[in-house]
Amino acid sequence: MKNSSQRYSALLKWIAERPELAGASLAPASADASFRRYFRLRLADGSSRIVMDAPPEHEDCEPFIRISGLLHSVGLNVPVCGDFDAEQGFLLLSDLGSETYLQRLQQEPEQAQQLYPAALSALVTMQAKATQIAAVPKYNSALLQQEMGLFRDWLLGEHLGLHLSKQSSVTLQQQFDLLEASALAQPPVLVHRDYHSRNLMTNDSGQPGVLDFQDAVLGPITYDAVSLLRDCYIRWPDRQVYAWLRSYFEQLREQGLVNVDFEKFARWFDWMGVQRHLKAAGIFCRLLHRDGKDGYIPDIPLTLNYVLRVTDRYRELRPLHELVLEHCAEPFGLDVDA
Numbered sequence: 001m002k003n004s005s006q007r008y009s010a011l012l013k014w015i016a017e018r019p020e021l022a023g024a025s026l027a028p029a030s031a032d033a034s035f036r037r038y039f040r041l042r043l044a045d046g047s048s049r050i051v052m053d054a055p056p057e058h059e060d061c062e063p064f065i066r067i068s069g070l071l072h073s074v075g076l077n078v079p080v081c082g083d084f085d086a087e088q089g090f091l092l093l094s095d096l097g098s099e100t101y102l103q104r105l106q107q108e109p110e111q112a113q114q115l116y117p118a119a120l121s122a123l124v125t126m127q128a129k130a131t132q133i134a135a136v137p138k139y140n141s142a143l144l145q146q147e148m149g150l151f152r153d154w155l156l157g158e159h160l161g162l163h164l165s166k167q168s169s170v171t172l173q174q175q176f177d178l179l180e181a182s183a184l185a186q187p188p189v190l191v192h193r194d195y196h197s198r199n200l201m202t203n204d205s206g207q208p209g210v211l212d213f214q215d216a217v218l219g220p221i222t223y224d225a226v227s228l229l230r231d232c233y234i235r236w237p238d239r240q241v242y243a244w245l246r247s248y249f250e251q252l253r254e255q256g257l258v259n260v261d262f263e264k265f266a267r268w269f270d271w272m273g274v275q276r277h278l279k280a281a282g283i284f285c286r287l288l289h290r291d292g293k294d295g296y297i298p299d300i301p302l303t304l305n306y307v308l309r310v311t312d313r314y315r316e317l318r319p320l321h322e323l324v325l326e327h328c329a330e331p332f333g334l335d336v337d338a
Contacts, residue, residue, distance in 0.1 A: 011053055014090050015041070018083065026051075029098070035059055040095065048095040050079060056089040064091070064214035067136070074129035076122055077207045096209030102197035102233055112236065116228070119200055119208050120248045123224055127189040128255040131218070134190045139219025144183055148176045148275060150282025155300075159285040160331055168323065175320040179278075182271040186220035187257060193217060195224035196231045221257060222265070226273040232280050232303045245269060270310045274317065277303045301332045308334060 015021050023044040030038045035058040041049040054061050061084065071078045079093035101119070104111055137143075152172060156162045164172065192199075193215045201209030225248055229241045249265050252258045258265060281303045284296035304324060311321035329336050 007053060007055065010088060011039070011051065011090060014085060014088060015051070021049075024049075040098070049082070050093040050095050052091040052093060054089040054091065056086065059089060061086065061089065061091055061214075063136075063216075067134075067213050067216050070130055070134060071126065071210065071213060074125060076126060076130075077203070077205065077209045078213065079209075079211065096201045096211070097203050099202045100198055101200040101202060101208065102231075104202045105197060105234055112240075114206070115200075115202070115208070116244050117247065118206055119195075119228055120225070120244060121251070122208055122210065123192075123195065123228070124248065124251045124255060124257075126192070127221065127224075127252070127257060131188075131190045134216065134218065136190065136216050136218055138188070139183070139191060139217040139223070141180055141184065143217070144180045144275065145176060147279035147282075148179065150286060151278035152282070154282040154285040154289065156327060158289045160327065162327055171319050172323060175317065175323075178316055179271055179275040182268060183220045183223075183275055186222060186268050186272075188218050189221045189257065191217050191219040191223045192227070193223070195227045197228075197234055200228075220268070220272055221252070222269040222272045223276065226269060226276050230273045230277070230306050232277070232299050235302055238309075242266065267314075270313070271317070274307055274310050274320070277306045281307075301334055304328050304332055305335050308336065 012026070015024065015026065021041060021043065024041040026039050026041055028037070029040040029050055035055050037053040039051045039053065041051055043049065052061070052064075054064075065081045065084065068078050068081050072080060077096065079096060082092040082094070084091045101115055104115065152164075156164065192210070192213050194212050195210075199210065199212040201211065203209055225245060229236070229244055245266065246262060249258065249262055260268075281300050284300050284303070287293040287296050307324055308321060308329075311317040311324070325334075325336060328334060
């Protein structure tokens with residue numbers, strides 16, 4: 001991979017070769033947990049575009065382009081792809097703005113009452129209209145287990161230096177198996193996989209701008225709702241979370257996407273959240289130890305507190321509760337009474 005200065009020079013050359021971008025100014029827009037970087041182009045006419053820098057040896061842009069087209073075709077507000085250089089990994093996109101849900105909510109938390117219903121409505125649209133025409137991998141047993149294994153391997157093993165006993169390892173795997181079974185029992189729909197406040201953009205239309213969808217799969221119907229409502233970056237009271245969840249559930253029933261009662265659906269949601277938060281906590285540690293990115297470590301306590309609160313409610317998940325409490329409460333300063 002070229003170093004960042006070489007790629008930046010190549011990017012400037014690529015832009016300069018496009019007459020329609022003549023006179024544009026370039027500034028960093030954002031980066032993410034992958035190798036991708038984003039820059040905002042300000043054009044002479046006052047409009048703007050986003051340029052994605054995705055080193056081809058690390059990032060495949062084809063899923064991004066394909067799923068962008070799919071989501072745009074069903075009416076979602078996603079970046080529209082323009083010029084694409086597969087050899088260099090440069091992609092020109094429409095600009096969905098500069099304010100994420102998280103930024104708005106941190107400044108104006110009362111806006112949650114408008115932002116979350118809009119995001120859930122967009123999610124229902126995606127699940128109802130895009131699922132049947134999406135050519136994406138399935139969220140199968142192997143992927144679910146691999147994701148939960150990130151908690152064991154990167155958080156417990158690499159970050160905390162723990163070597164679980166044989167019995168503890170067996171117990172942890174049994175808990176993983178229960179979570180997997182719950183996930184696979186759910187109706188399969190198109191799953192964004194990172195549908196949360198850092199990947200949703202505010203705008204004047206009221207419809208969220210949706211980013212970072214390139215890893216979409218066909219999987220459990222509650223997965224994206226968990227990503228949104230039990231976000232690893234911002235917390236809402238349980239009463240509010242379940243109120244939003246019930247509204248979302250009623251929309252799904254109207255679309256014929258679920259045929260269980262709300263109690264069963266809420267249980268799916270809770271258990272799906274445990275699977276996702278184990279994965280997320282493991283990824284945050286992997287980003288530090290493998291990729292040298294330490295910015296996500298402060299998000300681990302909120303993420304694991306979700307795990308503790310939910311596993312405390314379900315007798316079947318009590319062994320996982322005890323394991324997380326024993327090994328993670330002190331290192332991460334978890335709120336054991338939350």
